[in-house]
Amino acid sequence: MTEFSQEVQQLLAQQASMAAQATTQLGSNPVATAIQWLNTLMMQAINVPEFEGESGMLTDFLERGTCIMSQVTGSGLDVGSTRAVRQMLIGRISVVVRRELGINVTEQWDAVVKRLKEGYGGARKSYQRQVVSLILIGRSKGESPRAYAQSMEAQVRVLCDRILETEEDKVKAQHAIELVKSLIIERIKREMPDRIKKALKPTGTPFRLDEAIDVIREEDEEFLESRKVEEGWTRVPHRYQKREPQRRENRETPRRRKRSIVGRRIVQPEREEEKEDYVCWSCK
Structure with a gap:
């Protein structure tokens, strides 16, 4: 008998004591007794730790759930x-596990x-189903294409963190991460239009995931x-927003430009050309 099984037995004894006490207090009112017992079972279900796909937690979750459902039946x-x-x-x-296995809340226990058990009961790592x-x-x-690629990249980043947490052998973890990234690159390529597929064809060393994402981003922007x-549409200089007026005492004193006098003519220093940021579009 596991430690959790002992905990379940203690919980059952406690629940039986609570039910007997409720029956004594409520007398012969079966409706009130049923409501009290329902509230007790609902609290048990709420207190069950959420199952998020960890294979080591599956047994405990199923034992708790089966224990509660057996009480419901009887x-x-x-x-x-x-x-x-x-x-x-x-x-x-968890919602992720339910979507992955197609579990509906209306199904039988x-x-x-x-x-x-089919999804997480074997020796298969939990992250492999996520892959x-x-x-x-x-x-x-x-x-x-850019939004899809960036979304996949974000999910791969989360998955890689999960692999590092799950795998004890760091060498195997890095190998699994590289394999996942190569599979995701191929998946992303299949979802791209032909113009981006041509740009993603490697001429030498195959693209890494981050390099492929950069190529997709640049190609999508150019398109x-x-x-x-x-x-x-045409590009126009970006008009920077004017600053709000400030009081004289709060203004920074600008540096005075040095000037030289040639004869009677004042020579002003040459001003630097104003940089224009061509980021706006205008349509005539």
Whole structure:
């Protein structure tokens, strides 16, 4: 018997004592007793630690859930109350895991247990299922190539951190990270238009993920600029916003320009050319 199993047995004894006490206090009122017992089961479900995909936590989660559902079955609660406890318990599974395994909160507990065991019960690392899910993500309609690539890069960054936390062997972790990045690069390439696919063809050393993202960003920006030019847009100097007026005592004293006198003519120093930041577009 594990430490958690002992904890479950103690919890069951405590719950039985609470139920007996509630029955004594409430007398022969079955409705009040059922409400008290339902609240107790709901609190048990809420206190179950959320399962986020860690394979080592699956056994504890399933033991807690099965214990609660066995109490629901033997309590004689109505269908609505039973469903409420079950949905609360399934809600303790993280949204990521539920989406990954296709779990719905309206499913029966036995079906949920089966899917969790198939997905996370084996020797398979939890991050490996996330890799598969990430590879299946395609570019949605209306999403720009740059936005899709940057979104994938952000998710890969989170996944790489997860790999480093999961793998004890750092060499294997780095190898897994490089493999993930190479797979994601190929996935991103398949979602790109032909003009970007040509730019991503390596002439020598294959692109790293960050290099591929930079290429996609530059190609997408050039494409958008060319479309603006075709539509009649032109670049204009950026007009910087004027500063708010300041009081005289708060103004910084400007440095006076040195000037020289040649004969009777005052020679002003040459002013530096004002830099213009061509970042705005104007359409005539």
